[in-house]
Amino acid sequence: xxxxxxxxxxxxxxxxxxxxxxxxxxxxxxxxxxxxxxxxxxxxxxxxxxxxxxxxxxxxxxxxxxxxxxxxxxxxxxxxxxxxxxxxxxxxxxxxxxxxxxxxxxxxxxxxxxxxxxxxxxxxxxxxxxxxxxxxxxxxxxxxxxxxxxxxxxxxxxxxxxxxxxxxxxxxxxxxxxxxxxxxxxxxxxxxxx
Amino acid sequence: xxxxxxxxxxxxxxxxxxxxxxxxxxxxxxxxxxxxxxxxxxxxxxxxxxxxxxxxxxxxxxxxxxxxxxxxxxxxxxxxxxxxxxxxxxxxxxxxxxxxxxxxxxxxxxxxxxxxxxxxxxxxxxxxxxxxxxxxxxxxxxxxxxxxxxxxxxxxxxxxxxxxxxxxxxxxxxxxxxxxxxxxxxxxxxxxxxx
Numbered sequence: 428x429x430x431x432x433x434x435x436x437x438x439x440x441x442x443x444x445x446x447x448x449x450x451x452x453x454x455x456x457x458x459x460x461x462x463x464x465x466x467x468x469x470x471x472x473x474x475x476x477x478x479x480x481x482x483x484x485x486x487x488x489x490x491x492x493x494x495x496x497x498x499x500x501x502x503x504x505x506x507x508x509x510x511x512x513x514x515x516x517x518x519x520x521x522x523x524x525x526x527x528x529x530x531x532x533x534x535x536x537x538x539x540x541x542x543x544x545x546x547x548x549x550x551x552x553x554x555x556x557x558x559x560x561x562x563x564x565x566x567x568x569x570x571x572x573x574x575x576x577x578x579x580x581x582x583x584x585x586x587x588x589x590x591x592x593x594x595x596x597x598x599x600x601x602x603x604x605x606x607x608x609x610x611x612x613x614x615x616x617x618x619x620x621x
Numbered sequence: 622x623x624x625x626x627x628x629x630x631x632x633x634x635x636x637x638x639x640x641x642x643x644x645x646x647x648x649x650x651x652x653x654x655x656x657x658x659x660x661x662x663x664x665x666x667x668x669x670x671x672x673x674x675x676x677x678x679x680x681x682x683x684x685x686x687x688x689x690x691x692x693x694x695x696x697x698x699x700x701x702x703x704x705x706x707x708x709x710x711x712x713x714x715x716x717x718x719x720x721x722x723x724x725x726x727x728x729x730x731x732x733x734x735x736x737x738x739x740x741x742x743x744x745x746x747x748x749x750x751x752x753x754x755x756x757x758x759x760x761x762x763x764x765x766x767x768x769x770x771x772x773x774x775x776x777x778x779x780x781x782x783x784x785x786x787x788x789x790x791x792x793x794x795x796x797x798x799x800x801x802x803x804x805x806x807x808x809x810x811x812x813x814x815x816x
Contacts, residue, residue: 433692434699436631443628456666456679481623484685492678601762601769601800603810604711606704609639610720611810 437574441527442480448493449474479531486535495535500525506544513551518573525573552576560584623659623686626652627693634700641704644725649694656690659683705732709739710758711808759804769800771812780806 432438454460454469461475469475477485477493485492499505500522508516518525526545533542556576559568560583569577630648663683670676705728712720714736724732744754777790782802790796790811796803806812 434696436635436696436700439631439693439696440628440635452678453675454678454682455673455675457682478624480689481682481685485682488678488681600814600816601804601807603813604808606640606707606711607808607810610641613640614719 438527441524442483442531443478444498444524444528445476446479446482446498446532447474447476447496448482448485449496450493451490452492454492479528483531495532497532497536497541498522498528501529501532501536501541501544506540509544509548513548514555514571517571518552518576519571523574526575556580557583561587623683624655624689624693626655627690627697630697631693634697641701641708641720641723643723644701644728646725652690652694656687659687659690663687701728702731706735708732709736713758713805713809714740758808759801761808764800764804767800768797769803770795770797770815771803771807772815773811774813775811777806777811 450469450471450473453471456467457469458464458467460469460477461473464470464473474496482493482495486495505516505521522528526549529541529545533539533545536542555568556572556579559572559576559580562568569580572580626648630645630652633642633645663680666676666680666683670680705724708716708720709732716724716732721729739757743757746752746755746757748754773790773792773794773796776792779787780790780802781787782799788796788798790806795815796812803812807814
């Protein structure tokens with residue numbers, strides 16, 4: 428995956444998503460991982476929600492310290508909905524990083540159904556993505572998209588815009604550099620707030 | 622929970638992809654404090670683990686939290702560095718004071734070094750064929766005409782042209798200038814091309 432760069436901020440945010448895990452061994456002094464625990468130690472068999480990066484390290488120990496459970500959105504019930512009609516689900520609400528997290532999660536699903544669901548979901552939602560990138564009502568159509576889908580839609584819209592601008596006048600006027608312009612805008616916004 | 626502060630830091634950076642934020646000294650100090658605490662806890666438990674083997678897992682978990690914090694901090698610094706690089710190309714070698722304030726001292730030092738490096742590289746270009754350097758930050762778009770009409774957006778002051786003429790750039794004044802002389806000012810948002 429090109430995204431799994433050590434210094435990639437969005438990859439870090441993905442690996443911060445919580446996943447449900449079951450503890451397979453007593454973990455001394457780790458009671459704070461489970462908000463309902465009263466003791467200092469984390470007991471065998473307790474279920475906790477921990478960030479993905481922590482889950483991965485605990486799972487990679489031999490023998491594994493936890494067993495990783497699938498997050499709700501990748502479970503049977505939701506998979507059925509996704510396979511039936513993926514466009515009905517508001518991914519931004521349910522799983523902002525649906526695809527990226529799915530890529531990490533897929534290896535914990537022995538039957539391999541998560542992987543196929545991911546591909547199917549994208550296939551079905553592609554039309555929606557396309558519609559969002561040419562639509563004028565950007566807020567309405569962008570709303571149900573996941574973070575990466577939003578980025579793609581925005582990039583598509585920007586490309587579309589650049590192409591039509593270029594077709595209309597073969598000439599491209601010189602413009603202010605992007606960061607300079609944004610810096611100004613922000614400063615102005617801050618001034619107005621004061 | 623481990624490594625939560627650092628996520629706040631990264632979310633802040635992620636929200637503002639287009640501009641650079643104030644370097645967050647305070648939060649970085651807190652994160653380093655968390656890391657020191659984890660390290661000290663690990664030292665005590667590692668020493669105790671010769672009698673109590675089960676403490677070993679706790680040490681390892683904390684260690685992965687330390688590495689996580691390290692990764693996040695490095696990512697924060699690296700992404701800022703990329704932005705600072707863009708600053709050099711877009712604002713030029715001299716940063717306006719309000720942008721300068723957003724960088725930490727070390728970052729500003731890096732900026733100056735990068736700027737010097739870039740300048741000496743650009744000077745060295747084309748020397749073998751008799752040019753003394755090319756300014757790579759110019760002509761980012763293919764120039765269409767030698768002269769363009771521009772509108773001045775701010776009170777800039779005097780500008781001396783290559784032929785020795787001095788013109789006064791006042792807000793809302795219009796000028797007809799050689800493209801080569803005003804494109805840097807356009808990129809800095811002082812002038813605007815009228816089409």
